[in-house]
Amino acid sequence: GESVGLHLPTLSVQEGDNSIINCAYSNSASDYFIWYKQESGKGPQFIIDIRSNMDKRQGQRVTVLLNKTVKHLSLQIAATQPGDSAVYFCALSQGAQKLVFGQGTRLTINP
């Protein structure tokens, strides 16, 4: 079955620095790879996704990189702000039926 793992459960960065959150997966048949952000007491919120036939996608202050050779996904957040403090989950999907999540990385922004 699908398996998604994250490299680090926690990450601390200085405000203004760039953050990189990593994720590894085992299922090569996934169509999409997705990043979610979860703030305390709330449900996860979609950040950005990338199709399996792409290797890079950019959004507002975020970039997702996909390396299918080593089955690795990363989320880069530029110029981190206090509001970026949250738990970040990578997820993968095969069609619409299932969305499988990793365990999450807690990002802490230090002033």
Next chain:
Amino acid sequence: DAGITQSPRHKVTETGTPVTLRCHQTENHRYMYWYRQDPGHGLRLIHYSYGVKDTDKGEVSDGYSVSRSKTEDFLLTLESATSSQTSVYFCAISDFQGRTEAFFGQGTRLTVV
């Protein structure tokens, strides 16, 4: 915010009792999901639905059942609650019309004592 509401938001119940959690959406999305979230495990899929009366199991479905009699409602039932089912439960919806974004509810914190 997507129109998705979970009820109740908090519940304490005794071991062995049945419990039903409700997810209600106003977005007319086809797909609905139930996840549980536990420390160290992230979000794990319990059951999902791809249409009215069409449901399937996720990775941690034992001890849970679901029903979807209307597009807008997806019910999760714990047949006989156990302490291992103490968790935060999230409902999510999606239409997957060329995009992967799923919208999550605020969660239900369930404690089984």
